[in-house]
């Protein structure tokens with residue numbers, strides 16, 4: 597494949613997508629974005645990207661791909677809330693299954709060289725027998741969201757075998773960082789931090805001993821960039837491998853924000869994964885990818901960002917409107 601210059605990012609106005617778009621623009625790519633702005637925001641998106649306000653399952657997707665002629669498609673657009681997928685599994689499948697099939701199919705017919713798919717390592721394995729789990733651990737989705745992601749993976753395998761579409765699947769752990777949507781797959785850091793900084797007491801669902809694997813957003817972006825040239829037809833876990841309890845996240849954030857109240861404990865939610873951590877050894881060996889940002893450093897960067905945005909919001913709200921001249 598010659599040096600790719602044109603890329604398409606679906607979900608580019610979202611949390612991870614907007615970080616990826618900035619990084620691709622910085623590296624000199626011409627970036628087009630498709631986003632329906634359900635959870636994404638235009639203010640997240642650089643003016644240097646070409647924006648298409650469209651849903652994945654919109655018939656215009658084929659024309660957008662024909663017009664933009666991307667060499668690489670980064671597919672991040674998704675109904676990204678695990679909880680919402682249980683409330684409305686049909687809408688979840690509409691976006692994550694049918695929308696993904698439409699995009700894969702358009703990419704294959706338009707000769708896209710590589711399709712890089714954002715899947716989930718945090719949800720796809722369910723409650724595995726051994727932790728950390730690697731990519732050979734059997735998948736066991738416990739929610740419509742996790743299942744819809746796995747179906748997307750299977751379609752990619754099929755389009756690869758039958759029509760030769762090259763792909764890499766990236767199964768992320770819990771991604772966190774500046775600009776995170778608190779309603780997404782793993783919004784706990786954004787939710788806790790935002791509430792603590794406003795002096796509000798966050799809820800913990802369950803006993804707080806459930807373990808998760810947290811990976812900082814710039815590391816996830818780096819995995820996407822590494823997949824441009826490597827990992828053909830392969831699936832990778834993208835996580836830190838570190839097992840961190842939700843209770844520990846709470847106290848780390850307390851230390852950084854100075855918030856001194858205990859959490860309010862609520863009953864565990866149905867379908868919630870109990871403990872998960874990912875073995876990303878394959879990504880290290882084949883993509884040369886390793887997480888670079890420690891949990892403490894990532895949390896600090898995230899809190900700094902939330903503090904800045906809250907301060908900007910407050911100053912806008914309290915700004916005295918300029919008086920009209922008599």
Ligand SMILES: NC(=O)c1ccc[n+]([C@@H]2O[C@H](COP(=O)([O-])OP(=O)(O)OC[C@H]3O[C@@H](n4cnc5c(N)ncnc54)[C@H](O)[C@@H]3O)[C@@H](O)[C@H]2O)c1
Pocket residue numbers: 606607608609610611612613630631632633634635636637650651652653671672673674675676691692695714715716717718767768769770771772777780781782783
């Ligand atoms: N955040 C995490 O911890 C995490 C973990 C594993 C996997 N992922 C996956 O990574 C991707 C990005 O997640 P995120 O956290 O940035 O979520 P996000 O909700 O911030 O971003 C998703 C983006 O997709 C757009 N979108 C949603 N449905 C769409 C549709 N049908 N058509 C067009 N655009 C649509 C939204 O407006 C939003 O901009 C998602 O596929 C998500 O499932 C995220």
